[in-house]
Amino acid sequence: MTAKINVLCEGMIRRDGKVVLEAHSSSTLVRSKKHVIVVDTSSRANRPKLVASLKGLKVRPEQVDILVNTHDHHDHCENNDLFPKAKVIKFDSEPEEEGQESAIDESVRLVRTPGHTPGSVSVFVEAERKYAIVGDALPIADNYRKWVPPGLNYDPEKALRSMRRIVEWAEVVVPGHDAPFEIKR
Numbered sequence: 001m002t003a004k005i006n007v008l009c010e011g012m013i014r015r016d017g018k019v020v021l022e023a024h025s026s027s028t029l030v031r032s033k034k035h036v037i038v039v040d041t042s043s044r045a046n047r048p049k050l051v052a053s054l055k056g057l058k059v060r061p062e063q064v065d066i067l068v069n070t071h072d073h074h075d076h077c078e079n080n081d082l083f084p085k086a087k088v089i090k091f092d093s094e095p096e097e098e099g100q101e102s103a104i105d106e107s108v109r110l111v112r113t114p115g116h117t118p119g120s121v122s123v124f125v126e127a128e129r130k131y132a133i134v135g136d137a138l139p140i141a142d143n144y145r146k147w148v149p150p151g152l153n154y155d156p157e158k159a160l161r162s163m164r165r166i167v168e169w170a171e172v173v174v175p176g177h178d179a180p181f182e183i184k185r
Contacts, residue, residue, distance in 0.1 A: 002107050002126050002127050002128065003030055003031060003032040003033075003107040003108055003125050003126060003127045004030070004031045004127060005028060005029070005030055005125060005127045005131050005133075005174075006028070006029040006031075006053070006057055007026060007027070007028050007029075007174060007180060008027040008028060008029050008038070008042075008049070008050050008053040008054065009024075009026065009027050009042055009046045009049040009050055009053060010026055010178070010179050010180075011023075011024055011025040011026035011027075011042070011139075011175065011176050011177035011178060012024055012177055012178070013139065013140065013177040013178075018151060020152075023043075023075045023177060024042050024043045024045055024046050024075055024177075025040045025042045025043065025046075025070075025075050025076040025135065025136075025176050025177060026040060026042070026133075026174055026175065026176055026177070026178075027039070027040050027041055027042045027046065027050055027053075027079075028040065028123075028133045028174050029053075029054070029057065029059065030108060030123065030125055030133070031059075032104070032105050032106075032107050032108050032125075033105060033106070033107070034105045035065055035066050035104060035105060035108070036059065036063050036064045036065055036066070037064070037065070037066040037067070037068060037104065037108065037123075038064050038066075038067050038068070038083060038086070039067075039068045039070065039123045039133045039135075039174075040068070040069060040070055040076040040077065040133075040135060040176070041067065041069075041076070041077055041078065041079035041080050041082065041083070042075065042076065042078065042079055043074065043075045043076075043078045043079075044078045044079065046079070047078075047079050047082070050079055050082065051082070061082045061083050061084070062083075062084065062085050064083040064085070064086045065085065065086055065087065066086055066087050066089060066104065067080055067083055067086040067087070067088045067089065068089045068090070068110065068121065068123055069088065069089070069090035070120060070121055070122065070123075070133070070134065070135025070136065070137070070176065071090070071091075071116060071117040071119055071120045071121070071135055071136060072090055072117070072119065073117070073136070076135060076136075076176070077090075089110065089121075090119065090121075091112070091119035091120075091121050098112055098113075098114055098158060098161060098162065098165075100112045101124075104123075106126075107125060107126040107127070108123060108124070108125050108126075109123070109124045109125075110122075110123060110124075111123075111124050111132075111165065113134065113137035113162035113165060113166060114155070114158050114159075114162060115137060115149060115150065115153050115154070115155055115156070115157075115158040115159025115160070115161070115162045115163075116135070116136040116137055116139070116150045116152060116153050116154070116159060117136075117154065118154060120135060120136065120137050120162070121135075122134040122135065122137050122162075122166060124169060124170070129171040129172050130169060130170050130171040130172070131170065131171070131172050131173075131174060131180075132166045132169060132170035132172070132173050132174070133174040134166055134173055134174065134175060134176065135176040136150050136152070136176040136177070137150070137159070137162045137163065137166060137176075138150070138162075138163050138166055138167075138173055138175050138176070139151075139175055139176040139177045139178065140175055140176075140177050140178040141173075141175060141178050141179070141181040142178075143163065143175075144163070144167060144173065144181070144183070147160075147163075149163065167183050170183050171183055
């Protein structure tokens with residue numbers, strides 16, 4: 001069995017020019033052979049949606065054994081407390097090289113994708129297709145279509161290299177603040 005992916009809630013962002021007025025991240029459930037993983041837990045505003053989605057999938061919060069925060073911004077981790085038994089994986093800085101990977105199991109890998117923040121990480125999942133759950137390494141589909149780095153970044157060149165790493169591998173991207181989208185080959 002390969003892993004199974006369910007988007008618990010789609011992220012969104014509302015701007016006035018370059019000013020972010022409202023932002024809530026996507027949250028994604030990954031069920032592999034060995035683990036029940038939630039990637040990003042979104043913001044408090046999405047808490048009811050998150051709880052309802054888990055209930056609809058018949059997954060209790062205490063079954064989740066790993067939480068991955070793609071980065072440490074509040075709109076990606078405000079509901080971490082829903083998962084009291086989960087080990088939290090996050091990177092606050094950049095002690096490892098860009099693109100460095102570590103396996104959670106045979107179908108789920110963590111890939112360092114800095115640019116938005118120094119500690120940004122994406123989750124690459126072998127499911128029925130190749131999914132990349134990327135947080136704000138690729139926040140909306142327009143970043144891919146227009147090939148521009150995230151509007152908020154500390155290093156646009158690193159951000160673009162991380163985006164390239166994502167799109168070269170993935171068939172489907174779950175962005176931080178948009179609906180999942182397919183990579184056109």
